[in-house]
Amino acid sequence: MELYFLGTGAGMPSKQRNVTSIALNLLDERGTYWLFDCGEGTQHQIMHSPVKLGRTEILFVTHLHGDHLYGLPGLLTSRSYVGGDTPLKMFGPKGLKRFVETALEVSGAHLGYTLTIEELDEEGVIFEDDKFIVETARLEHRIECFGYRITEKDLPGKLMMDKLKELGVPAGPLYGKLKQGEQVELPDGRKLDGQDFVGAPLPGRVVVILGDTRYCEGAKRLARGADVLVHEATFSQAKQDLAYAFDHATSIDAARVAEEAGAKSLIMTHLSSRYQGDDVEELLLEAKAIHGDSYIAKDLWSFEIHRKMS
Template sequence: MELVFLGTGAGMPSRRRNVTSIALNLLDETGGFWLFDCGEGTQQQILQSPIRLGRTDRIFITHLHGDHLYGLPGILTSRSYQGGEGTLTLYGPVGLRQFTETVLTLSQAKLSYELDIVEIVEEGIIAEDEMFRVEARRLNHRIESFGYRIVEKDKEGKLDAAKLKELGVPFGPLYGALKQGKSVTLEDGRVINSADVVGPAVPGRIVTVLGDTLKTDSAVELARNADVLVHEATFDRSKADMASRFHHSTTEDAAQTALQAGAQVLIMTHISSRYGEEETEMLQQEAREIFANAFVAEDFWSYRIPYRITME
């Protein structure tokens, strides 16, 4: 599981930062990719990344401002030309269906795959399968904006093959029973307990990706104990009044949210174009004064999310 930052700027693209889009690389988990927001130019950014549109099967839009949305039509149509055949599910606020269907209809676009649009009406679990659960909550922005909490389900502990061999447990159905947490009885009458030969379950990872927002309790709840919190930090702390006026966050807001939530890592994005390369360290340092494990994302920067305990 890896986050790939395709666009890390705010408002409009600059020479250094494109507007917002983040990919979650799930090749090792599901064989595909998820996208979070699709600002203008996202498909051009994808061309310079390991992301493959044909294997992208979910797109989550945080809100309907253009710097998070205007790249979506190109993404949807290009997917048809890049081997995308399976269903693509699009999630986001009410209005996303009208925007998407209007653009596709007026441009007479023909998709080679099924497009499923899920508009979020109520907070809570919006998607769940055998591997992941996704929760959405409203944030505090000028228009309806959502944050997403992606929870990987716990993985079963590993069988200790060496110990099973030592105990004389024959390979086959008994291995499966032990893996399922059952006790088994061998031909000589010995009882083997699952807990003695199966390692502890591996806790799933938690990733939180927020849309634009003022500091809010909803963000803290979405990021509770997250392995990674991706939080907008449009302004430095000296511009708190400006952040409040435009319903955005500062580096200090992002850091306080990460601290209150008990997150492991904070990655800040949606950086105002007023900040050049030389100011990036200043923004990062402001956050680190509150939350030590904080980073400012750059376009094409990636972060691999480790398990908290070893999988071995």
């Protein structure tokens, strides 16, 4: 599991940072990518990255400001041309469906795959399968905006092979049944309970990706105990008044959310173009003073989320 930052700027693209988009690499877990937001130029950024557009499975939109969705029409149509023939699902605020359908209709675009768009009405669980749960909560921004919490379900513990070998249990189908926690009977009549031969479950990882927001309770609720929190940091603390006026966060706001929520790693993104060179380091130092495990994302940078070992 790995985060790949396709665009890390705020408002409009600059020479150093494109507008917002993040890919979650789930190739090892499910053979796909999930995308979060799709600012203008996202498909161009993908061409300079290892991300495979044809293998995207779900696209989550946090809100409908242009720097988070103007890249959608081009990306959706290009997906057909790079082998993307599997269904694609999108989640986002009300109005997302109208925006996408209008753009595709007016341009006469044809998609070679099934596109499903689900607009969000309520907070809570919006997706669940045997491997992942995705929850959402409202944030505080000028328009309706959501954050997403991606929780990987715990993996079954490892089979205690050495213990079974000591007991003389022959390798084969019996091992598979024991790993499933079933009870088995050996050829010599002994009965074994799989629960006695499987280690503790391996805890799943939690990644939280927020849209644009002030410091708020919704962000803290989603970020609770996360392995990684991705939070906007549009401004430095010196611009706190400006951040509040435009419903954005400072680096210190982001660090406060991470620290108060007990998140392990904080990654700041959505930086104003006024911060270049040493100014970016200033943002990082502000955050680290509150939450030591903090980073600032840059375009085409990745961050691996390691599995916790119980």
